[in-house]
Amino acid sequence: MSAESEGVTLPASYQGDAAPVRSTAGRHLRRDWLIFASLMGLGLALPIGQGGFTLYLGCIVAFHAIAALGLQVMVGLAGQLSLGHAAFVGIGAYASILLEKRLGLPFPVACLGAVAAATGAGLLMAQLIRLSGVYFKIATFGFGVIVHQILTNWVPLTGGTAGIRGVPPIGVGGFQVTTRLELFLVEMAVLALVYAALLRLTHGRIGRAFRALGQDEVAARSVGIRTDRYRVAAITIGCAIAGLGGSFMPHVFRFVSPESFTWHESLLFLIMITVGGLGSLPGAVIGATLLVVLPEYLRDFAQYKMLAYGVLLIAALAVMPRGIAGQAARAMNAVERLRRVGSRP
Template sequence: MVVNVSNLSPRLRQLGLVAVLFGAIPAGLALMGGGYPFQVGITALIFVTLAVSLNLVTGTAGLLSLGHAGFFGVGAYAAALAATKLHWPFLLTLPLAGIVAAALGVIVALPTMRLISIYFAVATLGVGEMIHVSLLNWVSFTRGPMGIRSIPPIEILGLDLSGVIGGYYVAATVAALAIFAVHRLTHSYYGNALRSLREDDQCSAAMGLNPVRLKIEAFAVSCAIAGMAGAVYAHTASFISPDSFRFEESILILAMIVVGGLGSLPGAVIGAVLLIVLPEVLRGIGDFRMIAVGVFMFLSILFLPKGLLGEASAIGLARRQLGAAWRGDIGAGWK
């Protein structure tokens, strides 16, 4: 008997997605031979978290950020330093990473939010590079290019999650929470306000919204999620160095949400998984795999300008998914 997915109740479908994330995927990875596939899975989930957070600020609020990897790095270093120097457990370093990255995001956002379009993008590029240069050269604090070694593995309330499987479950939990948070934010009146900023911020100011405040909030939330992704990265990789947080990583995250479809939450997830898993699948062709990724990106821009799953269809999906909450005559979402 074939089960028609669209007939299931929304709650059941959400449970189904969670079951796939926590049950089917790890089982599949274990069948593929344990260790390395799980590493790829963790990386993919970390980048899913990052892509989802960038999607909030770039896709929904329309602020092109070219420095997202910088905030990822700040979170990773905050968690790594707290864990190695102060011996904080993961349950404390995770929120710490989010708070530090969000605080830095607010400091960056306050003066730069007046800038529009390409000027804002360039300012974030500058900030991202400044973070990278600081991580690289502030040797007494960050150990510079040597990086931070032997970051303790994850342990939650006595539960040892040090292996790759434990790491996978932690990364999956953080990614699922990030997706849920951004989902609730973007499919609500608040998300509609952010979309109106993207389309025309002067017009939305005339409608009584406060564009600067909304932009700063969206940017801070996005940076907080990126910082928490950094904490997961630091604890699962157990070694971080400034090389992982360069301009190229920012661009990679941006490419993920563009390939998936700007402003589309499922698109961001698909894009992230694709751009992390594709190079691994193409490992067989060796040195050519980065070329293949570039070609893939180019072709998807050329032939799928809206992305794999565009914003309009993604919102339609969310609308059906949410069912009753959206069925009112105004159809605008959570209040």
């Protein structure tokens, strides 16, 4: 629901980056679908073609990209900065593996349980919107710390710092995912579904309301958008998607522990969407790919990883304020304008 459906017409500046005016909405949607198809095709071709370690990296990238898409909804679209996103990835990971190991549930059911658990936690954190400005951001950091402490200290359930090992293979009906290639294909299928669903959402009324909220909450409220409702919706959707991504993590690493869900990981997700491009779905996928793949090929400098992340973030903000995807979109728009000028009689 948007201000338009509530009897209020949004100004052109609050129609969203993807559809600033209705006459261009269709073209932008087609372009985004083309980018989506290109990313999925490239993401499938490279790991499958090379196999081995590249395929393993592809599995890691896939669940990080799903979780990053969730944070993009919260931060890039709706402007609700969260400093505890890794906590919801952890909730999804633990909920999924516990439902599989302790209750013997099949992975699809456990995956839904992971999404439900992360959604519930997201709704709980969304109550913090009563805090304004920097206080909300600090509270999300505190929420992430609380979740990490629960995962660390609830030893009978989570295994504490020792974590949980002996992860069973993913089972779908009578079929079991036993190879890395099969796991990668399942992850990519889920990533494609999430991406496609969010692509439709961002080009719809809800997406335009999210963008208006992210650009200027006071102005959005002044034109009739129920900002509190949309803030809760954005936070809940983002956390649910993070839980979905987290449900694959134990199956990729064959192990899960609380140390994978510290504030460092939350910071990493923020860097992913910032470097890739805030507000851009392709940017979330591009950022996740870059921030997962690059450190793996620079293992000799692992002790400088956080330093490198900081330098990369500052450089991206200084040189490419709209991120990699934003720069690419600007270049595509420039080419399109030149083509139109050249086609005029």
